[in-house]
Amino acid sequence: MTRIFVPCDSSALALGADEVAQALVAQAAQRGVEIELVRNGSRGLLWLEPLVEVETAAGRVGYGNVEVEHVAALFDADFLHGSQHALCVGVVDEIAFLKKQQRLTFARIGITDPLSTEDYVAHGGLEGLRNALAMRGADACQLLIDSGLRGRGGAAFPAGIKWKTVLGAVADQKYVVCNADEGDSGTFSDRLAMESDPFMLIEGMTIAGISSDATEGWIYVRSEYPHAVKTLNRAIEKARAAGWLGADVLGSGKTFELHVVMGGGAYVCGEETALLESLEGKRGIVRAKPPIPALSGLHGKPTVINNVVTLASVPIIFARGADFYKNFGQGRSRGTLPIQLAGNIRYGGLVELAFGVTMRELMFDYGGGTASGRPVRTVQVGGPLGTYLPESQWDIPLDYEAYAAVGAVVGHGGIVVHDDTANLAQLAQYAMKFCALESCGKCTPCRIGSTRGVEVIQRIRNGDTSVKQVTLLRDLCDTMLNGSLCAMGGMTPYPVLSALNHFPEDFGLTGAPQTAAA
Amino acid sequence: MHTRIAIAPEELVARLARPGEPLLTILHAIQEEAGHIPEGTIAPLARAMNLSRAEVYGFITYYHHFRTAAPAPIAVQLCRAEACQSMGAEALAEHMEQRTGCRFDSHHHEDGPAAVSLQSTYCLGQCALSPSMMINDRLYAKVTPKKFDALLQASQQACTEAAAKENI
Numbered sequence: 164m165t166r167i168f169v170p171c172d173s174s175a176l177a178l179g180a181d182e183v184a185q186a187l188v189a190q191a192a193q194r195g196v197e198i199e200l201v202r203n204g205s206r207g208l209l210w211l212e213p214l215v216e217v218e219t220a221a222g223r224v225g226y227g228n229v230e231v232e233h234v235a236a237l238f239d240a241d242f243l244h245g246s247q248h249a250l251c252v253g254v255v256d257e258i259a260f261l262k263k264q265q266r267l268t269f270a271r272i273g274i275t276d277p278l279s280t281e282d283y284v285a286h287g288g289l290e291g292l293r294n295a296l297a298m299r300g301a302d303a304c305q306l307l308i309d310s311g312l313r314g315r316g317g318a319a320f321p322a323g324i325k326w327k328t329v330l331g332a333v334a335d336q337k338y339v340v341c342n343a344d345e346g347d348s349g350t351f352s353d354r355l356a357m358e359s360d361p362f363m364l365i366e367g368m369t370i371a372g373i374s375s376d377a378t379e380g381w382i383y384v385r386s387e388y389p390h391a392v393k394t395l396n397r398a399i400e401k402a403r404a405a406g407w408l409g410a411d412v413l414g415s416g417k418t419f420e421l422h423v424v425m426g427g428g429a430y431v432c433g434e435e436t437a438l439l440e441s442l443e444g445k446r447g448i449v450r451a452k453p454p455i456p457a458l459s460g461l462h463g464k465p466t467v468i469n470n471v472v473t474l475a476s477v478p479i480i481f482a483r484g485a486d487f488y489k490n491f492g493q494g495r496s497r498g499t500l501p502i503q504l505a506g507n508i509r510y511g512g513l514v515e516l517a518f519g520v521t522m523r524e525l526m527f528d529y530g531g532g533t534a535s536g537r538p539v540r541t542v543q544v545g546g547p548l549g550t551y552l553p554e555s556q557w558d559i560p561l562d563y564e565a566y567a568a569v570g571a572v573v574g575h576g577g578i579v580v581h582d583d584t585a586n587l588a589q590l591a592q593y594a595m596k597f598c599a600l601e602s603c604g605k606c607t608p609c610r611i612g613s614t615r616g617v618e619v620i621q622r623i624r625n626g627d628t629s630v631k632q633v634t635l636l637r638d639l640c641d642t643m644l645n646g647s648l649c650a651m652g653g654m655t656p657y658p659v660l661s662a663l664n665h666f667p668e669d670f671g672l673t674g675a676p677q678t679a680a681a
Numbered sequence: 682m683h684t685r686i687a688i689a690p691e692e693l694v695a696r697l698a699r700p701g702e703p704l705l706t707i708l709h710a711i712q713e714e715a716g717h718i719p720e721g722t723i724a725p726l727a728r729a730m731n732l733s734r735a736e737v738y739g740f741i742t743y744y745h746h747f748r749t750a751a752p753a754p755i756a757v758q759l760c761r762a763e764a765c766q767s768m769g770a771e772a773l774a775e776h777m778e779q780r781t782g783c784r785f786d787s788h789h790h791e792d793g794p795a796a797v798s799l800q801s802t803y804c805l806g807q808c809a810l811s812p813s814m815m816i817n818d819r820l821y822a823k824v825t826p827k828k829f830d831a832l833l834q835a836s837q838q839a840c841t842e843a844a845a846k847e848n849i
Binding site: 173174176177178209210212345346347348349350351354386387388389390424425426427428429430441442443444445446447503504505506507508511512534543547577579580581582585590593597600601 | 703704705706708709730732736739740743744745746747760762763764765766767768802803804805806807808809810811813818820821822823
């Protein structure tokens with residue numbers, strides 16, 4: 164019996180994977196061929212979705228962009244034996260885009276059935292948790308510090324230090340909160356992790372809990388990800404039934420319980436303190452720090468709060484050791500980063516690599532240039548609050564410090580490519596508009612500055628390119644940068660100023676740009 | 682699509698507001714069942730959660746996801762964030778407005794109550810397969826004007842058929 168894999172993550176579903184799966188089953192029945200249909204996760208080769216794979220002696224052979232009307236022809240071409248067909252992409256593991264990657268965190272995605280506990284264990288799952296259960300909390304925190312893992316959500320704070328702070332705090336209840344409010348345009352690694360390998364997140368959070376003495380975990384998932392919520396809930400149910408969660412984690416006598424809550428569609432709830440407010444049943448308004456969440460987080464209790472990919476990277480670190488992980492990367496950016504190639508890109512998807520890769524390599528060697536076939540104009544790295552990089556910056560190694568040195572951010576590792584039809588003044592104005600839409604309203608520079616920003620950029624776009632307007636815009640950006648509590652107002656100037664500094668012609672400005680406020 | 686059967690707000694709250702549950706979870710359950718958050722749920726919800734009505738109202742209106750009125754039978758959400766913009770989402774938005782006669786993020790329609798509503802959203806997490814959109818609860822990626830027209834037509838047809846069934 165031949166095994167056929169049809170992904171069940173939301174990208175594949177958005178392109179008709181369910182219908183393809185049904186057609187495959189129906190066609191096989193009609194032809195009297197026995198097949199075993201597996202709904203795997205996505206491999207992250209998103210431009211090929213729905214990517215149907217067939218298990219053969221040579222490996223899993225892929226057929227990309229399969230639609231219902233292709234199904235009969237695939238059977239005719241004997242695809243069940245991996246035969247040639249226009250849609251055939253060969254053995255999937257041999258596809259250069261995938262083969263060149265260093266998949267540590269995302270090693271299992273697309274290979275396994277996301278909801279099969281057997282599959283998970285057969286592919287290295289739970290090794291990290293078993294090791295962590297045999298360690299003292301302080302040693303576990305030290306291991307994470309030694310691995311060099313920094314928060315992958317954007318702030319890049321050393322994860323182990325956070326855990327150690329929570330472990331050291333004295334309280335009757337501690338929490339682990341997973342920030343799955345992945346709102347940045349151009350990012351989808353959290354979604355992929357939750358939909359294609361949810362047990363990995365569950366394991367990572369459980370390790371966080373037992374290492375920091377927290378017995379309860381919450382995953383806060385954005386409302387735009389209903390499929391991830393469904394997958395997580397089913398995975399948690401299975402993990403509980405298997406004894407991975409609950410009052411006696413893997414027979415250790417230790418307790419860890421896990422819950423999922425769906426957000427309300429507020430971008431600012433991706434900021435950790437706003438998220439905690441939201442989880443407590445309040446409007447998602449940013450809290451002033453200190454106190455830090457590690458000491459006073461959810462319901463005022465010590466809380467480990469990390470994003471999905473940070474927590475999902477924990478199991479492999481505990482399975483293979485701090486040195487194994489630390490040996491990837493460079494400088495103070497250790498390990499791998501799941502980069503998301505998005506926007507106007509030919510081969511979009513997930514590229515997990517050690518830190519140090521350049522934008523040029525990512526966009527061209529992996530991404531194959533633009534989807535439109537036009538020249539790349541710019542790339543925005545790190546989400547809506549990240550800078551627009553001009554070509555002169557495409558050779559900087561991807562590294563937290565190297566990016567910070569040019570006023571850019573790695574952020575969540577999302578990169579959005581724009582071709583030469585992009586208007587950077589329009590994109591800068593959009594950045595201000597988005598801030599106005601999503602500001603929680605606590606800080607005046609963010610709440611009002613963003614609206615004024617939309618207006619002043621409109622005046623410049625309307626032709627008033629006087630020094631007065633440009634100075635006003637820079638002044639406003641300076642106020643937002645320095646006068647906002649969180650990254651929403653504090654970083655909206657990044658895309659705006661980078662657009663203004665590197666692409667003044669789009670604003671109708673000629674001559675040398677004034678130096679940036681940032 | 683949500684069937685609009687009148688449910689008593691007090692009954693909804695009594696059934697769905699469990700102590701210890703986050704307010705978000707309760708509101709999602711109410712909206713899932715009623716199609717929106719009926720005004721009448723606010724007072725009983727405030728009592729059940731030991732909050733003021735202002736706090737509950739403030740919460741509901743703060744979050745984009747919660748609606749206080751029933752949605753159009755065909756509710757379209759188009760992602761208008763950067764990645765989708767880079768793949769022509771703005772031109773697609775214009776096409777969608779022309780095709781439907783609706784304006785984005787407006788509850789008004791020239792010919793009375795709208796059968797279709799267009800809403801902007803900011804990131805559906807399909808940024809490598811832009812532009813993306815949702816029609817009611819279903820997600821679509823790599824949307825073109827042609828694909829939108831076909832999906833809209835199919836949705837309209839499904840609506841007409843559902844209405845015909847109800848009238849039998």
